[in-house]
Amino acid sequence: MPTDTNTPIVMKLDQNRRFMQDRIGVDQSFDIGFRTLHILDKEVNVYYVTGLCETPIIVELMRQLFEIGTETNEKKTVFQRIKNDIPHQQVEAVDSMETCITQLLSGLIVIFIDGETEALIVDVRSYPGRTPEEPDTEKVIRGSRDGYTENIIENTALTRRRIRDERLRNEIMQVGERSKTDICISYIQDVADPGLVERLKKEIQSIDVDGLSMADKTLEEYIVHQGYTPFPLVRYTERPDVAASHLFEGHVIVMVDTSPSVIITPTTYFHHVQHAEEFRQSPIVGTFVRWVRFFGILSSVFLLPLWILFVMQPDLLPEALSFIGPNEESTIPVVIQILIADLGLEMLRIAAIHTPTPLSTAMGLIAAVLIGQIAIDVGMFVPEVILYVAVSAIGSYATPSYELSIANKMSRVTLVILVAILGVKGFMIGMAFYILLLARIRSLNTPYLWPFLPFNAKAASQIVLRMSMPMLKVRPSITNPQNNQRQK
Amino acid sequence: MADKPKEQHQQEPQQSVFGKALGIGFTGGILWSALGVFTYYFHFSELSAASFLFRSYLQTDWTGTWLAEVLAVLIVGVISLVSAMLYYFTLKKQQGIWPGLVFGLVLWAVVFFVLTPLFPAIPTFTEMTSDTWVTTACLFILYGVFIGYSISYEYEEFNQSAN
Numbered sequence: 243m244p245t246d247t248n249t250p251i252v253m254k255l256d257q258n259r260r261f262m263q264d265r266i267g268v269d270q271s272f273d274i275g276f277r278t279l280h281i282l283d284k285e286v287n288v289y290y291v292t293g294l295c296e297t298p299i300i301v302e303l304m305r306q307l308f309e310i311g312t313e314t315n316e317k318k319t320v321f322q323r324i325k326n327d328i329p330h331q332q333v334e335a336v337d338s339m340e341t342c343i344t345q346l347l348s349g350l351i352v353i354f355i356d357g358e359t360e361a362l363i364v365d366v367r368s369y370p371g372r373t374p375e376e377p378d379t380e381k382v383i384r385g386s387r388d389g390y391t392e393n394i395i396e397n398t399a400l401t402r403r404r405i406r407d408e409r410l411r412n413e414i415m416q417v418g419e420r421s422k423t424d425i426c427i428s429y430i431q432d433v434a435d436p437g438l439v440e441r442l443k444k445e446i447q448s449i450d451v452d453g454l455s456m457a458d459k460t461l462e463e464y465i466v467h468q469g470y471t472p473f474p475l476v477r478y479t480e481r482p483d484v485a486a487s488h489l490f491e492g493h494v495i496v497m498v499d500t501s502p503s504v505i506i507t508p509t510t511y512f513h514h515v516q517h518a519e520e521f522r523q524s525p526i527v528g529t530f531v532r533w534v535r536f537f538g539i540l541s542s543v544f545l546l547p548l549w550i551l552f553v554m555q556p557d558l559l560p561e562a563l564s565f566i567g568p569n570e571e572s573t574i575p576v577v578i579q580i581l582i583a584d585l586g587l588e589m590l591r592i593a594a595i596h597t598p599t600p601l602s603t604a605m606g607l608i609a610a611v612l613i614g615q616i617a618i619d620v621g622m623f624v625p626e627v628i629l630y631v632a633v634s635a636i637g638s639y640a641t642p643s644y645e646l647s648i649a650n651k652m653s654r655v656t657l658v659i660l661v662a663i664l665g666v667k668g669f670m671i672g673m674a675f676y677i678l679l680l681a682r683i684r685s686l687n688t689p690y691l692w693p694f695l696p697f698n699a700k701a702a703s704q705i706v707l708r709m710s711m712p713m714l715k716v717r718p719s720i721t722n723p724q725n726n727q728r729q730k
Numbered sequence: 731m732a733d734k735p736k737e738q739h740q741q742e743p744q745q746s747v748f749g750k751a752l753g754i755g756f757t758g759g760i761l762w763s764a765l766g767v768f769t770y771y772f773h774f775s776e777l778s779a780a781s782f783l784f785r786s787y788l789q790t791d792w793t794g795t796w797l798a799e800v801l802a803v804l805i806v807g808v809i810s811l812v813s814a815m816l817y818y819f820t821l822k823k824q825q826g827i828w829p830g831l832v833f834g835l836v837l838w839a840v841v842f843f844v845l846t847p848l849f850p851a852i853p854t855f856t857e858m859t860s861d862t863w864v865t866t867a868c869l870f871i872l873y874g875v876f877i878g879y880s881i882s883y884e885y886e887e888f889n890q891s892a893n
Contacts, residue, residue: 552772557773558772558773558774559772559773560771560772560773665861666774666861666864666865667860667861667864667865669774670769670774670864670865670868670869671864671868673868674868674871674872677872677875678827678831678871678872678875681827681875681879682826682827689879689883695875695876695879695880696879696880696882696883696884697754697757697758697876697880698880698884699750699753699754699757719887
């Protein structure tokens with residue numbers, strides 16, 4: 243982050259103090275700590291942010307400073323002595339006021355010494371945060387239970403623990419005029435596509451905004467140019483093992499401080515339909531799980547439109563399936579019933595996100611017993627509507643990517659409306675549009691439906707079947723890896 | 731691109747992309763004509779691949795069975811090699827999905843207007859329902875995009891790695 247101005251630190255401590263007072267309002271903000279010490283007859287000013295430093299370390303540091311003050315029999319200057327005697331591994335001398343301020347607000351201690359044009363910065367930061375725990379959205383039965391946290395340093399450490407390769411690069415940069423958010427790009431240097439890394443860096447550096455409050459999501463909108471596509475153009479994960487396996491495949495990971503989700507690029511549609519659980523099972527079981535999941539995802543999009551089509555035109559059904567469709571007449575058109583039920587379910591889901599757990603049990607009861615049952619009893623819904631809406635809702639929940647499941651839900655509602663208006667033509671045109679619109683998307687220059695459209699036999703077979711690790715000899719070509727060989 | 735390290739590609743360049751184009755043609759033929767069987771089963775369309783290939787020439791009951799449909803799908807896969815070759819030799823340098831879309835529509839027009847005299851069991855265009863028109867046209871468009879986009883993408887990828 244280039245700072246606009248660069249004010250040098252001056253010899254006069256008073257002037258520095260006034261500068262700090264003007265810029266960060268030391269006596270106005272209560273969370274900025276300031277203390278004046280006298281060491282060897284020199285005035286020393288110490289600044290820190292109370293919430294972001296660890297008190298025992300500050301106390302220890304000060305004690306050390308006082309001890310310097312009691313011994314006078316050396317020829318070194320105060321500055322040199324302090325710099326030499328501070329018992330901490332990260333001590334740095336800087337000469338610009340702006341750097342001091344940025345570092346101070348990141349949680350470092352800044353020490354100004356009278357008569358010096360350099361200040362000392364000690365990295366004692368400790369951010370409030372939680373310890374790694376299993377992410378709620380990506381649970382597995384077996385396997386590691388750690389997940390990324392809100393702390394970018396911890397996140398790089400979690401990745402590094404899995405890839406002790408000297409060629410793993412974690413490049414950090416700061417974005418946001420006011421927020422100065424840390425962003426880390428991780429990639430394996432001799433595997434990842436250098437073009438992609440360059441492109442990401444350029445996109446990130448060109449961001450000029452005051453703050454990335456929604457962290458990774460805000461950043462995503464800058465780097466993929468989402469437009470009006472409802473489909474997720476990057477994949478998020480909170481699992482370090484998933485991130486590591488993508489790094490090995492040649493993907494580039496982007497982490498944003500303050501968010502436990504990391505961004506995996508480049509991403510295709512089929513990255514959103516895989517789940518870590520499949521890779522924890524034997525290949526055959528993993529394949530089975532995956533097929534069931536695909537069936538769920540397909541039915542979450544196409545089941546309701548297909549059913550409503552058969553309700554409207556029962557003559558389409560072959561003899562063997564003629565039982566499909568409601569037996570009794572209903573007053574409300576079935577299309578309207580479906581839309582009401584589907585949107586109602588969506589409302590329930592939205593409500594469940596921010597309802598506290600004790601209340602959500604009650605909410606579930608109301609939804610299931612009162613609404614579902616009684617809507618049928620009073621003749622508003624036919625029972626089959628509830629069945630099919632529920633099946634496609636389960637299909638949505640079987641979609642591993644939360645973002646994709648909602649985008650698919652929107653496609654489903656659109657398809658239902660199209661079918662209601664145009665019948666068979668609506669279904670076919672809708673389906674063709676769904677596929678063509680997806681195929682047209684290019685996320686970071688990667689075709690979204692790869693390896694299905696454009697078709698790549700090898701990669702497609704790895705989507706259809708979950709291959710065992712010893713069989714995966716090369717990296718997927720979609721990442722343009724520089725080094726193709728995974729194993730001999 | 732994934733099957734071999736890129737250095738090996740450069741020794742037999744054209745054949746490699748051409749071989750892939752054939753694979754794409756075969757898969758595309760099977761995939762979309764199988765979807766065609768699905769639309770035939772649910773009466774979206776009065777026609778499936780078997781209507782063209784078997785029911786036009788053979789009058790036995792056998793042509794209405796599943797086996798006939800499966801065989802017809804496989805035969806379409808083979809015929810599709812020809813259209814993939816056609817695309818490869820004419821349009822492979824075009825990028826994006828639009829050329830494929832037009833290619834599919836042209837194929838559809840050829841099959842339904844030009845080639846219909848070859849298939850006695852196929853009703854004339856005006857005798858078909860409008861649902862059949864739309865369903866078959868959508869399938870041909872998806873097929874065309876599948877063939878076209880895949881071949882041109884392979885070609886583009888190959889050129890990038892060669893440079």
